[in-house]
Amino acid sequence: MLVLVLDTATPAITAAVADLGDGGIELRAQRVTVDGRAHGELLAPSIDAVLTEAGVKPFDLSAIVVGVGPGPFTGLRAGLVTAATMSSALGIPAYGVCTLDALGAATVGTVLVATDARRREIYWAVYRDGLPGTPPKVAKPAEVAIAIASEGVLRAVGEGAEKYAELLGVSAEAPSFPPPIEFARLAADRVRAKAPSEPLTPLYLRRPDAVEPATRKPALAAGER
Amino acid sequence: MRDEPLVLGIETSCDETGVGIVRGHTLLADALASSVDEHARFGGVVPEVASRAHLEALVPTINRALDDAGVKLADLDAIAVTAGPGLAGALLVGVAGAKGLALATEKPIFGVNHLAAHVAVDTLEHGPFTGPAIALLVSGGHSSLLRVDDLSAGVTPMGATIDDAAGEAFDKVARLLGMPFPGGPPIDRAAREGEATVSFPRGLTTARDLQSHRFDFSFSGLKTAVARWVEARERDGSPVPVNDVAASFQEAVCDVLTMKAIDACRHAGVQTLVIGGGVAANSRLRAMAQERAAKHGITVRVPRPKLCTDNGAMVAALGSHLVAAGRRPSKLDFPADSAMSLSLIGV
Ligand SMILES: Nc1ncnc2c1ncn2[C@@H]1O[C@H](COP(=O)(O)OP(=O)(O)OP(=O)(O)O)[C@@H](O)[C@H]1O
Ligand SMILES: [Mg+2]
Helix, strand or coil, X not given: CEEEEEECCCCEEEEEEEEECCCCEEEEEEEEEECCCCHHHHHHHHHHHHHHHHCCCHHHEEEEEEECCCCCHHHHHHHHHHHHHHHHHHCCCEEEECXXXXXXXXXXXXXXXXXXXXXXXXXXXXXXXXXXXXXXXXXXHHHHHHHHCCCCCCEEECHHHHHCHHHHCCCEECCCCCCHHHHHHHHHHHHHCCCCCCCCCCCCCCXXXXXXXXXXXXXXXXXXX | CCCCCEEEEEECCCCEEEEEEEECCEEEEEEEEECHHHHHCCCCCCHHHHHHHHHHHHHHHHHHHHHHHCCCHHHCCEEEEEEECCCHHHHHHHHHHHHXXXXXXXXXXXXXXXXXXXXXXXXXXXXXXXXXEEEEEECCCCEEEEEEEECCCEEEEEEEEXXXXXXXXXXXXXXXXXXXXXXXXXXXXXXXXXXXXXXXXXXXXXXXXXXXXXXXXXXXXXXXXXXXXXXXXXXXXXXXXXXHHHHHHHHHHHHHHHHHHHHHHHHXXXXXXXXXXXXXXXXXXXXXXXHHHHHCCCEEECCCHHHHXXXXXXXXXXXHHHHHCCCCCCCCCCCCCCCCCCCCCEC
16 A cells, blocks of 8 residues: 655655555665755655655555644645645545654653744654654754753754754764655554545644734835836 | 637735636626625735645636536636736635646636726727726725726826825724724725715825825825714714715726826827726726716726625636737746736736
């Protein structure tokens, strides 16, 4: 069964085609491009590229698996809305995977998984032998250091941990970004069971800033002519 | 097929999730979901709230449009989407979603200019543009006069607001008068119950202004004048005749808009004036434009009010026009461009 994997919850714009055979799960093509500001531009060409490289037509896909965050809102939505329209257009199910789960899936022991939440905060959770031990949260690195003090965390993974290793008091290791194959692994049971399509609810973890309404700027100021 | 392209258009530049389907100049579906109620208490659109709502509404709105039109995605000739201008995060939801559709269906995609779409939408109501036209584009974020020779080739700006947009002035004055957001519709309604008894200033209309700003607009002085007038009344402790103030304000806006639009037509020797954007829904603007244009043998084209405010049909209409004109589709890597210039019809 061929599955399209997407994740835009971190600066790593991720697209992959995975093959779920009887023997196991294999990646047929993948693109991971690190660019925190170009999710809207780069995701679609990456999908196009992995489909072409894998020799797969959209109608050959059995499911779409997408990272539902947590992640910076605008980039996160690019992946989710792409998965949603593709799954609807192809009539195939879409499944969500927590992006921190994918990042922590291959870790051993008690590990802090952290991605960059911008504004000097991180999205984080603690994993024990690859399984989530705490729910995903967003917090300042110094607060996370206190929160994990009693968890017995020995190592950390993810770009958020790399960036704030000192404040967190744990050394950071690879991977920086979620490996594409882990999304396919985490959704494999649902794909194989042909589970119903899921509502792709983003893990925003923060409320919208309901500050000043958007100030309007004309695209064409009088002086611009 | 090429003369009457079947196009689905997606609009998410502000607070409306719009999906329209057209065949050539025929409107087949115009599905809309709005987050306007979620913004009302803030007195303006909150970008993140709008973006979240677009993500939730997009697929259901696409499906509703397909159902209404009785067509399948496989039947489409192309997909069109607003690439800009607008709120960056909101635009991105539509752009990424449209690219997903294009990838899944292997159809061409056209990223188009929201403002040009506000002009193009009238072709659904009154057929293709037959000759050159002057467009008065009056919306929440823009107030411009444009010369349109061939919409698929581009528009030529003649003038624009130097401060607030017309719709923005309606929204700010409505707020001042204690009316809900967006302010255009309640002012339009109140004005019908009142009379234009107060003479508010007409921006950029003095002989001197006309030399340097003949086709430009200014509404911020008008807004301030209304605020001062209302404050003075309140200070006196006398009641504010809300309906009369609304009518007087609206009269001032419409007076300047129509006067300059007709001047632009006459200056350019053009017989057609097309009005688009949310403020084109205003009943007084529509009536005054017809009345004044008739005196100069100018034909006014303005679509029904529902097509004036943001919708997906306008995006589909412009997309269909570009397909018919043989324009090349956009590449899959085009960005959502929050400040997209009017010199670009498509990307
Ligand atoms: N009947 C009306 N009379 C006057 N103004 C109106 C009326 N109906 C809507 N409007 C105004 O139209 C504006 C919304 O128009 P539109 O949806 O085209 O704007 P926008 O898409 O937010 O801005 P832009 O198109 O410039 O990006 C609002 O400012 C609203 O008050
Ligand atoms: Mg608009």
